[in-house]
Amino acid sequence: MNLSRVFVVLVVALTGLAPRSAKACGGFFCNNAQPVNQAAERIIFAQNADGTTTAVIEILYQGPSEEFAWMLPVQGRPDIDVSSSSAFNTLQNLTDPIYRLETQVEGECFVDPNPPPMFFDAGLADQSFGAETGADPVTVVDSGSVGPFDFVIISVDLEVDNVGELAALWLSDNGYDVNEFGVDRLVPYLESGMNLLAFRLSKGRTTGEIRPVRLSFGEGLPSIPLRPTAAAAEPDMGILVWVLGEARAIPANYRDLELNEARINWFNYRRTYNDVITAAANEAGGQGFVTEMAGPSAPLGEMIYTDAAQGTLESLQSAAAVSGADHGALLREAATAYRGWDGLLEAFRAEIPKPEGISDEEWINNTGFFLNDLIFSAEIEGFDPVSFVERLDAEVVAPVRETAELFTVDRKTTRFYTTMSSDEMTVDPVFDFNADLPDYSREHVRTQIIECAPSVTRSEAPWRVLFDDGLVVRGSGFGWPSDLDETPANAPLRRNRNEGMGEVITDNADAIREAVQASNANFPGPPPGPRPAVDAGPRSDAGGDFRDGDVDESTSDSDDGCSASGSGGALTSLLLLSLFTTRRRRAA
Numbered sequence: 001m002n003l004s005r006v007f008v009v010l011v012v013a014l015t016g017l018a019p020r021s022a023k024a025c026g027g028f029f030c031n032n033a034q035p036v037n038q039a040a041e042r043i044i045f046a047q048n049a050d051g052t053t054t055a056v057i058e059i060l061y062q063g064p065s066e067e068f069a070w071m072l073p074v075q076g077r078p079d080i081d082v083s084s085s086s087a088f089n090t091l092q093n094l095t096d097p098i099y100r101l102e103t104q105v106e107g108e109c110f111v112d113p114n115p116p117p118m119f120f121d122a123g124l125a126d127q128s129f130g131a132e133t134g135a136d137p138v139t140v141v142d143s144g145s146v147g148p149f150d151f152v153i154i155s156v157d158l159e160v161d162n163v164g165e166l167a168a169l170w171l172s173d174n175g176y177d178v179n180e181f182g183v184d185r186l187v188p189y190l191e192s193g194m195n196l197l198a199f200r201l202s203k204g205r206t207t208g209e210i211r212p213v214r215l216s217f218g219e220g221l222p223s224i225p226l227r228p229t230a231a232a233a234e235p236d237m238g239i240l241v242w243v244l245g246e247a248r249a250i251p252a253n254y255r256d257l258e259l260n261e262a263r264i265n266w267f268n269y270r271r272t273y274n275d276v277i278t279a280a281a282n283e284a285g286g287q288g289f290v291t292e293m294a295g296p297s298a299p300l301g302e303m304i305y306t307d308a309a310q311g312t313l314e315s316l317q318s319a320a321a322v323s324g325a326d327h328g329a330l331l332r333e334a335a336t337a338y339r340g341w342d343g344l345l346e347a348f349r350a351e352i353p354k355p356e357g358i359s360d361e362e363w364i365n366n367t368g369f370f371l372n373d374l375i376f377s378a379e380i381e382g383f384d385p386v387s388f389v390e391r392l393d394a395e396v397v398a399p400v401r402e403t404a405e406l407f408t409v410d411r412k413t414t415r416f417y418t419t420m421s422s423d424e425m426t427v428d429p430v431f432d433f434n435a436d437l438p439d440y441s442r443e444h445v446r447t448q449i450i451e452c453a454p455s456v457t458r459s460e461a462p463w464r465v466l467f468d469d470g471l472v473v474r475g476s477g478f479g480w481p482s483d484l485d486e487t488p489a490n491a492p493l494r495r496n497r498n499e500g501m502g503e504v505i506t507d508n509a510d511a512i513r514e515a516v517q518a519s520n521a522n523f524p525g526p527p528p529g530p531r532p533a534v535d536a537g538p539r540s541d542a543g544g545d546f547r548d549g550d551v552d553e554s555t556s557d558s559d560d561g562c563s564a565s566g567s568g569g570a571l572t573s574l575l576l577l578s579l580f581t582t583r584r585r586r587a588a
Helices: 085-095 163-173 180-191 269-283 298-304 307-321 327-337 344-351 360-365 367-374 385-404 482-486 509-520 570-587
Strands: 004-006 009-012 021-025 038-047 052-057 059-061 070-074 079-082 098-106 138-146 149-156 195-201 213-219 221-223 233-245 248-251 255-259 288-296 412-420 431-434 443-451 462-466 472-476 490-495 503-507
Touching (some): 038 085, 038 221, 052 221, 070 180, 079 138, 085 233, 085 298, 085 385, 138 163, 149 163, 163 180, 180 195, 213 385, 221 431, 233 431, 248 255, 248 288, 248 412, 269 288, 269 490, 298 385, 307 327, 327 367, 327 385, 472 509, 482 509
Parallel strands (some): 021 221, 098 443, 255 288
Antiparallel strands (some): 004 059, 009 021, 038 052, 052 213, 070 195, 079 213, 138 149, 233 412, 248 431, 255 490, 443 462, 462 472
């Protein structure tokens, strides 16, 4: 399957009649012969102290580079720049929810002297020119290039009836791959007076160079217009949003989902978490967000762009200024420090002269191979280290640093997640702020008590898990009770406001408690008496039971996220890594 992944982008309010909001929207449009689909979305909204809004939006795409087109309605003429997938990946790792059990043991279990092997399921669940061009009434408001993209902002005369057709025709005539269905989704926004921003890859750019974009707008609340996204949305598409502001953020016009923790598989939460989110959103009519964390922004910014990364840049700047600098050492330091950052390979390719006898195509497609010999040279003819470090800073480091700067000390960061299908994308979610709400930890820690007896091993023993609201879930072995999958996915379902604790619309506490009690009846305590005699001789299937014998009394899942998104820097990372692995083999 040919997948594309994109995140939506900011715009400003549709009308002056409602509270002003900075909106995010977007969609991929391509020719009908090879459609492009949206699979996952990640975006950062930052409301600045002056009331303006900044968005950082990830664009991930697979398909022919000449068919890449990304379009979105915007108010006026936003500032446009690029960011880095590295910032998104770090931010997601730092804020992914964690569900962990702290294990205690009651009594003593039987220890099998020759236990059977254990098998584990590692599956994961899977965030102005001002001049008219072309035929009237389409006007070019702005155009240019940023990172790997060419872009144009156009406006359409609202006196005409066929706004969408005119926009599609103009874009198609000017090299943007558009289909009529996609532009039709944008017509309501265009008719409200918005402009249309379109991206395409610059000539000679490859899909491996696609990277997040950064847009800055005027005043308004963050919002996501979903109709353009619906044009290419996959079923139950994940939407992951970070909202930065002076207080904890809330989904102002969407329901606030509070998950039923008894429905989550605490032994492998990543396997079922996304299904629980989808079920919870469906209970809200497909329009709700779960809050996954809320807390200070500054620690996140310090990890997105670290002191070590800045120190490396300063070291490179000093080394580049020295006459007779070791070119290879400088390049190796840059490759090691910024491996995986968007634009790194492109910076190498742009600044290191192409070796003689190499075609442009070979140089573009096999840069890592040819750099292998060059990067260990003390001096590279025609290489300007100062120019290289300046480009490295501007195109690789600065986008990460500027994203980190959004996470200032006086801000709170709130992370939201949901899944939606195209038929549910009928209301644009708006995010507001509520200073009355407390911080919310991403870590969920509960106590599991294993009920040991001489008649059972620890892997067979029944257990109970204690929740903060007094609920107790019983089970045995390593499986979470499957009948709890039928319980409501939301504990309470809330409608939030910008003050107070919100209104409970649906309270499922009694239904959940009754279902849990019925499930618990299937897991009585351990049978009395000693363990029946066993043959202690050798077994052909000998293995280990980590819950028998001398074990750590505390177990936990890893801090990996509950959902994964690809990194736009993977190509760079692999190619640059090959420089060193190949070199080591030769040296050996």
